[in-house]
Amino acid sequence: MSSQEAVDCNALEATTSIEDITGNEHNRDILRALQxxxxxxxxxxxxxxxVDNEDYGLGSSRELEWLGHFAKKGSRLGSVGIFGDDTFVNCSGQSVDRxxxxxxxxxxxxKMTFSSADLAEIINKLGPAMKNNNFTHIMVEACHLGVPEATILFNTFGDMNSLEELRIYGEVGDDLAHLNDCDMAGCTPKLAACTGMRYLKLNHLNLSTNSCAALRDVFPRMANLRELVLSGNSLDDDCTTLLAQGLTDCKQLQSLDLSDNRICDNGLDVLVQSLPTSVDVLLLSGNDITLxxxxxxxRFRVLDIWGNTLCAGGTRVIAASLANPESRLEDLDLSQCNIGDEGTATLADGLRNNQRLTRMSLEDNNITERGWNALSSILCDASSINATYNSNHTLQDLGDYGVQIPKDVRLMLRLNKDENKSRVAANKILQSHRHLDMRPLFGRELGLLPYVITWLDHFAKSRPDLKLSSIFEFVRAMPMKVANWMVGKAKGENN
Structure with a gap:
């Protein structure tokens, strides 16, 4: 760090211009906005x-001290981020302290964010202020975390009952968390003080059985917890049992993300049976679930099992839930789940009468024409008008990347996006039955004729030829009854 002389900003503010502080025009703009x-x-x-318009590249101790001065005098600045281990390389230790x-x-x-920063130096100095300043959001991203850094960091949390969101994670593939399960188990109990916690994310920190046991004892203190993310750790089925035990009293928990761990079918069973009923989002991508x-x-509104290699009968398990009238599933991610044509056909059967699921991602599942045809038939069953009317009008999305969805399936998915499902059904009928077969209506005599005309008039305004040709078919099939009906109608009006 540089050893430049400290600046008395209070004494010099009246005679110091922004241009005197820095020659960098971009930094000047930020200083003016802060001032x-x-x-x-x-x-x-x-x-x-x-590289970003909001990034301030620190060039001197003088700049840093004026930044602190203006930040202290203002009231709007709500978030500060520090990016890079050597952010303060051009600043003196005294200016950093100030x-x-x-x-x-x-x-x-x-809100404080530390990205690729030297936590040991910063947290050690900022820690006391963090405890007293009612910080609500702390994010630690891609920072080196050894035992000393983690100890200082979590000790700071030990007095932060104002903390509402904590996110700590390293980048996938980087050896940034030099911590083992026992190390994290020793740090985790400090979170018990964070009684206002709403969003907790501890990713890629080598959490396993010991850490989960510690979290089990912490969670009862977090009654307001809404979202929990523990992805990229070493959680197995035993860990899910410990977590579920601790989360029992978290009645406001809505979302649980345990992606990229080692959870198998037993762990899934535990989560399904033991999580609070408030949890309707469960993310389990990249585990070892086979169903x-x-x-x-x-029970779940959103379920993500992307990247789990399902067994041959796995899709039958999912289809059974989709076919159940009590299913709440609206968003289901089955990308890279080894589904294939046979599994796609099984899922299609489960969706035949489903009126909740709007998205089912099927990316990278080796689906061919046979599988897509199975889905097409439930989106628009063209075997009869009634079958078309009773097709699935809810599913709207089958995924994007890596999915070659046939044109006819894309069309039906697009039609399904209309919130008026009666109109969806009518549009599918008009698309699939170019010349409507009126014979199913003949058995109901002519009382339906006004309704037929009204229906066609409402839904076929863009195709008057279709409406007229359909009515003509009706009249041509029953000419005498139509004539008698018209005569009777006229007599009734005359009376």
Whole structure:
């Protein structure tokens, strides 16, 4: 760090212009906005990493001290982010200390983000201020986390009952979390103080049985928890049991993300049976689930099992839930699940009478024409008008990337996006039955004729030829009855 002389900003503010502080025009704009209390988010980084309009590339201690001064005087700045291990490379230790002290006095700053930053240095100095400043959101991204850093960080959380959101994660594939399960089990109990926690994300931190046992004891203190994400760890079926035990009293929990772990069918059973009824989003992509035995998946609104290799009968388990009238599933991700044509046909059968599911992603499942035809037939069964009317009018999305959806299926999915399902049915009938067969109506005599005309008039305005030709078929099939009906109608009117 540089050893530049400290600046007394209070004494010099009246005689110092923004141009005196820095020669960088981009930085000047940020300083002016901060001075005028017009800035809500501030990101600090090394000068050569400043690529975004909100990134301030620190060039000197002088700049840092004025940033802290303006931040302390304002009231709008709500979020500060520090990007890079060497963000303060051009600043003196004294200026960094003063800046962090100024941040600690900014009660309006509620969110701190550390990305690829030197946590040991920053948290050690900012920690006391974080405890007293009512921070509500802390994000730690791609930072080196060894035992010293994790200990300092979690000790800070031990006095932060104002914390509502905590996100700690490293990048996939990077060896950033030099922690084992026992290390994390020693840190996790500090979170018990965070009674206001609503969103907790601990990703790629090598969490396993010991950590989950510690979390089990912490969760009862987090009655307001809404979302829990523990992806990219080493959670197995035993871990799901521990987590479910701890989450029993989290009655406001809505979403649980355990993606990229080692959870199998037994763990899924535990989650289905033991999670609070408030949980309607379950994300389990990248695990070891096969659905080798029956399990009801009715309770979830969103279910993601992307990347799990299902067994041959796995799609039957899903289809059984989709066919159940009590199913709440609206969004189902089955990408890369080894489904194929046979599985697609099974899913199609389950969807025949389903009126809830709007999205079912089938990306990368080796589906050919045979599988798509099975889906096409449930989206628009053209075997009769009645069958078309009773087709699936709810499913709207089968995924995008890696899915070659046939044109006819895409058309039906697009029609299904109309919220008026009666209109969806009518449009499908008009698409699939170019010359309507009126014979099914003949057995009901002529009382239906006004309704037929009204229906066609309402839904076939763009095809008057279709309406007239259909009525003509009706009249031609029953000429005498039509004539008698018209005569009787006329006599009735005369009377």
């Amino acid at each position: 005028n209390d017009e800035l809500s988010d501030l990101w600090l980084c090394r000068p050569d990493l400043s 800046f962090l002290d100024d941040l600690g006095k900014c009660n309006h700053i509620k 080798a035995r029956h399990v009801l998946l009715l």
